[in-house]
Amino acid sequence: MRGVPSEEATERVQKVRAGTVAIVGRPNVGKSTFLNAALSVELAITSKTPQTTRTTLLGVVRREVDGEACELRMLDTPGLHDDSLTALNKRMNRAAREASATADVIVLMAAVATAASSRPLVPHPGDIAIARELAPGAKVVLVLNKVDRVKDKARLLNLIDAFQHVRSFEAIVPISALTDDGVNRVLDEVARLLPEGEPAFDAEDLTDRPMRYFAAEYVREQVLRQLREEVPHATTVSIDTFEETDKNARIAATIHVERLGQKKIVIGEGGSMLKQIGTDARMRIAQLLGKPVHLELFVRETQGWRDNPRLLEELGYPEGREPPSAKQAPRRAPAPRSGPPSRGTKPKKHRRSP
Numbered sequence: 001m002r003g004v005p006s007e008e009a010t011e012r013v014q015k016v017r018a019g020t021v022a023i024v025g026r027p028n029v030g031k032s033t034f035l036n037a038a039l040s041v042e043l044a045i046t047s048k049t050p051q052t053t054r055t056t057l058l059g060v061v062r063r064e065v066d067g068e069a070c071e072l073r074m075l076d077t078p079g080l081h082d083d084s085l086t087a088l089n090k091r092m093n094r095a096a097r098e099a100s101a102t103a104d105v106i107v108l109m110a111a112v113a114t115a116a117s118s119r120p121l122v123p124h125p126g127d128i129a130i131a132r133e134l135a136p137g138a139k140v141v142l143v144l145n146k147v148d149r150v151k152d153k154a155r156l157l158n159l160i161d162a163f164q165h166v167r168s169f170e171a172i173v174p175i176s177a178l179t180d181d182g183v184n185r186v187l188d189e190v191a192r193l194l195p196e197g198e199p200a201f202d203a204e205d206l207t208d209r210p211m212r213y214f215a216a217e218y219v220r221e222q223v224l225r226q227l228r229e230e231v232p233h234a235t236t237v238s239i240d241t242f243e244e245t246d247k248n249a250r251i252a253a254t255i256h257v258e259r260l261g262q263k264k265i266v267i268g269e270g271g272s273m274l275k276q277i278g279t280d281a282r283m284r285i286a287q288l289l290g291k292p293v294h295l296e297l298f299v300r301e302t303q304g305w306r307d308n309p310r311l312l313e314e315l316g317y318p319e320g321r322e323p324p325s326a327k328q329a330p331r332r333a334p335a336p337r338s339g340p341p342s343r344g345t346k347p348k349k350h351r352r353s354p
């Protein structure tokens, strides 16, 4: 027999939604910029060079939508591109396809072109191909990014219409990831499509990748931003030592390139380029770690690493990656401020770089 209802029974049970969200699209449309805007943290590396992102990166976004607590496990993916070039390109495309095949919701990102205002806006053929290849039953939100480039927003209607002829979308949201316009709307639309389920991550977790992964990525980001043409594509970074105390961190990293000429470019006149890369990367790593960083860089010629399966494994580009799970990570990057990342209160120290 039951007496007075217990406190637990009378407490309102809040529904929880949780799931994975794959961000897919062509290279350079702004997928990583969008992830960073969603997190309010510059976690992922971004640059003007296509194929900046080479591995999937998880960022955990929490928000309350319609009175329900939601955990969005967002997966930034490499851009889908022609992969006839190297084994690395094949692995990048495979990572993106695996993420979209296993995700609960897909964010298909396309960017508006900088077409003359007299010409109608049309989708890039690559966007159409990707939209067609997504599973017919998949829940897809189409995000049209870079609308800051279009003054007359009515021009977007033609673009939206063209996409709707290809497949059905749960929602279509025009945004500017760069100016953080419309990002919240995408997150709300996506959250509503997530299944009911338990959160997989602790409230303070931002990602499942360890800090040394970001240290390597932030060095590579500076190579991408400061050098042109073939050097960024031929570059990868490995961490030799990573020692962290309460007060600071000491990191030694090697920048691998494929040829002697590239090595000379990365080092620069009297070591000036390497010095600049080191200074900028160190600041970025220190920001995420929240403590001073001592960074030592080496440059090495590692011939043919992009086509060598053993070297690709060693350098952090595995054949396939398991879908994210809370158990996977030995050490996670901490959220760089107290409490779970919430939108709307962007701390100054995580300002976007130009």
Ligand SMILES: Nc1nc2c(ncn2[C@@H]2O[C@H](COP(=O)(O)OP(=O)(O)O)[C@@H](O)[C@H]2O)c(=O)[nH]1
Pocket: 026, 027, 028, 029, 030, 031, 032, 033, 034, 045, 046, 047, 048, 050, 051, 052, 053, 079, 145, 146, 147, 148, 149, 175, 176, 177, 178, 179, 354
């Ligand atoms: N104008 C404009 N540029 C953007 C926007 N979002 C991203 N970008 C730029 O597009 C380039 C590629 O961005 P990134 O996020 O690395 O693209 P990804 O390859 O799809 O991950 C970078 O130079 C970004 O600054 C946007 O909303 N508007």
Ligand SMILES: [Mg+2]
Pocket: 031, 032, 033, 045, 046, 052, 053, 076, 077, 078, 079
């Ligand atoms: Mg990217």
